[in-house]
Amino acid sequence: MTMSTSEAALDEMIREFFRAWERRDTDHIASCFTDDAVYHNIPMEPIVGKTAIRQFLSQRANEPPPHIEIHHQVVSGGIVMNERTDHMTVDGRRFALPICGVFEIHDGLMKAWREYFDSAPVTDGSTEEVTGQ
Numbered sequence: 001m002t003m004s005t006s007e008a009a010l011d012e013m014i015r016e017f018f019r020a021w022e023r024r025d026t027d028h029i030a031s032c033f034t035d036d037a038v039y040h041n042i043p044m045e046p047i048v049g050k051t052a053i054r055q056f057l058s059q060r061a062n063e064p065p066p067h068i069e070i071h072h073q074v075v076s077g078g079i080v081m082n083e084r085t086d087h088m089t090v091d092g093r094r095f096a097l098p099i100c101g102v103f104e105i106h107d108g109l110m111k112a113w114r115e116y117f118d119s120a121p122v123t124d125g126s127t128e129e130v131t132g133q
Contacts, residue, residue, distance in 0.1 A: 007075040010105055014080045017110075018068040024061060030054040034109045041115045064089040078105045095121045 013032070020028040033039075033050045040046035047056050066088045073082040080103040087096050097117055104112040 010075045010078070010080050011073060013105070013108075014073065014082065014103055015070065018070065018084075022065050022068060024065045026054065026057045026061065029057055032110050033113075034106060034111050037110055037112065039113045041117075043119075079103065080105065090122070097121050 017029065017032050020032075030050060030053060033053055035050050036048070037050055037053060038046050038048050039053050039056070047053050066086050068084055068086050070082050070084045073080065073084075082101050083099075084101065085096050085098050088094070098121075099115055099117040102112075102114045102116075103110055
């Protein structure tokens with residue numbers, strides 16, 4: 001089964017979105033959202049609106065950039081879903097966070113982005129062995 005041109009474009013949009021995260025390119029990341037977008041890291045409180053999302057991003061500007069490894073990504077209509085591992089460093093501690101992300105795309109922009117993950121790697125103090133990064 002092959003993707004349609006529009007599905008391939010949405011697939012690439014999300015892949016480029018994550019490359020921007022790896023570059024800490026706040027302008028590109030924020031430009032991907034509608035003005036009323038919702039970014040929700042479940043179970044945390046949702047972040048509502050492009051302005052609030054940009055503020056959230058700016059709070060992370062001094063953290064080392066993550067390495068994002070997309071394992072699987074599917075597109076259907078205006079929905080993109082991926083299974084990935086985010087390799088992150090927060091407060092000097094490096095960890096790997098397995099995530100399932102859901103993106104609702106409307107008129108070429110993200111209207112909603114939901115992240116589903118187990119917060120244990122963030123809160124339990126475990127670290128990831130750093131090899132070659």
